[in-house]
Amino acid sequence: MLRIYLFDEVTELGRAAAALAASTLREAVERKGKAVFVAATGTSQLAFLESLVREDVPWERTVMFHLDEYIGLPADHPASFRRYLRERLVNRVHPGTVHLIRGDAPDPEAEVQRLNKLIRNEEVDVAFVGIGENGHIAFNDPPADFETDAPYIIVWLAESCRRQQVNEGWFPTLEEVPRRAITMSVRQILRSKRIISVVPEERKAAAVKCALEAEVSPECPASILRTHPDVHLFLDQGSASLLSPDTLKRYMV
Numbered sequence: 735m736l737r738i739y740l741f742d743e744v745t746e747l748g749r750a751a752a753a754l755a756a757s758t759l760r761e762a763v764e765r766k767g768k769a770v771f772v773a774a775t776g777t778s779q780l781a782f783l784e785s786l787v788r789e790d791v792p793w794e795r796t797v798m799f800h801l802d803e804y805i806g807l808p809a810d811h812p813a814s815f816r817r818y819l820r821e822r823l824v825n826r827v828h829p830g831t832v833h834l835i836r837g838d839a840p841d842p843e844a845e846v847q848r849l850n851k852l853i854r855n856e857e858v859d860v861a862f863v864g865i866g867e868n869g870h871i872a873f874n875d876p877p878a879d880f881e882t883d884a885p886y887i888i889v890w891l892a893e894s895c896r897r898q899q900v901n902e903g904w905f906p907t908l909e910e911v912p913r914r915a916i917t918m919s920v921r922q923i924l925r926s927k928r929i930i931s932v933v934p935e936e937r938k939a940a941a942v943k944c945a946l947e948a949e950v951s952p953e954c955p956a957s958i959l960r961t962h963p964d965v966h967l968f969l970d971q972g973s974a975s976l977l978s979p980d981t982l983k984r985y986m987v
Contacts, residue, residue, distance in 0.1 A: 736946075736965040738985040740974055744934045748781030751932045751968040755782075755860060756789035758928055762859040763795045768830070770797045772861035772918065772926065773823060774872075775815040777902050779864060782932045782968075783822045793827040799853055801863065802873040802917040803835035805842050805888070813904035835886075835916050842888055846916055849886045853922070861918075861926035865933045868894040869941045869954040873917035878955035885922040890914055920958055929965045931956075936972030943976040946985065 741747040755771075762769035769791075800819065809816045816834045824832055833852055839845040863871050870876065875892035896911040905911045923929065933942055945956035959965045967985070974982070 736960055736985055737987050739968045739987055741970050744781045747968050747970055748785045751782045752785035752789055755930055756791050758860045759791050763792050768795050770856045770858050772799045772801055774801045774862045774864050775818045776864050787826045794830045796829045797831040798829040799833045800835045803837035804912040805837050805914040806912050807837050846886045853885045858926040860928040861923055863931050865941050865956040867898045869944050869956045871955050873915040874920050874955045877952040880920050880952050882919050883921055887919050889917050924962055931967045933973050934970040938973040939976040942973050946981050
């Protein structure tokens with residue numbers, strides 16, 4: 735079941751999403767002694783992560799997996815998702831175990847196999863994901879692979895995705911945006927017991943509309959979220975601006 739939470743302010747949205755994330759992590763620790771989560775990056779996650787690090791969570795009993803990373807980008811590059819997560823989450827709360835994607839590994843295929851071996855042994859309690867302007871989840875750009883069972887895969891990035899990275903200020907030019915990435919697959923994201931998706935800003939409105947109102951299809955990867963039993967979608971007035979009243983009535987909490 736998918737639920738929508740609608741807010742006027744991004745900071746309020748971030749606090750609410752973080753509160754749900756924290757309670758999910760605490761409940762998993764209480765239930766099985768540890769909590770396994772997947773962390774996303776990007777400008778859409780900033781308010782959420784800033785609130786999450788302030789929540790009361792037994793972080794030392796958590797295991798963190800990384801959602802996606804560019805191939806060939808060093809860990810200290812300003813656009814590196816490893817750097818993003820270290821600065822905004824890992825170095826502030828110190829999860830007990832951290833599995834980051836080594837995008838600059840000499841053999842990307844071997845890196846994928848390393849990650850796949852690690853995550854296959856874990857039950858993921860909650861995945862934090864966004865939705866891209868082109869409807870992608872993680873780096874699964876349209877048309878996304880809905881069939882691959884492997885937890886992590888190597889993908890080619892669509893130009894629309896790469897342009898979003900430039901427009902958000904992570905890279906100065908399109909030519910500098912890597913063309914390939916390692917990403918968690920769609921099926922692996924769906925294996926998470928709970929998905930918390932934080933999607934603010936009007937520039938995401940068309941993608942949100944597609945995700946909730948179009949046919950479930952690889953052409954709009956985020957539409958697959960409607961097939962998961964426990965998805966919490968946090969929107970602001972901008973990102974929800976194209977949704978029909980019927981859609982809001984159907985999914986609003």
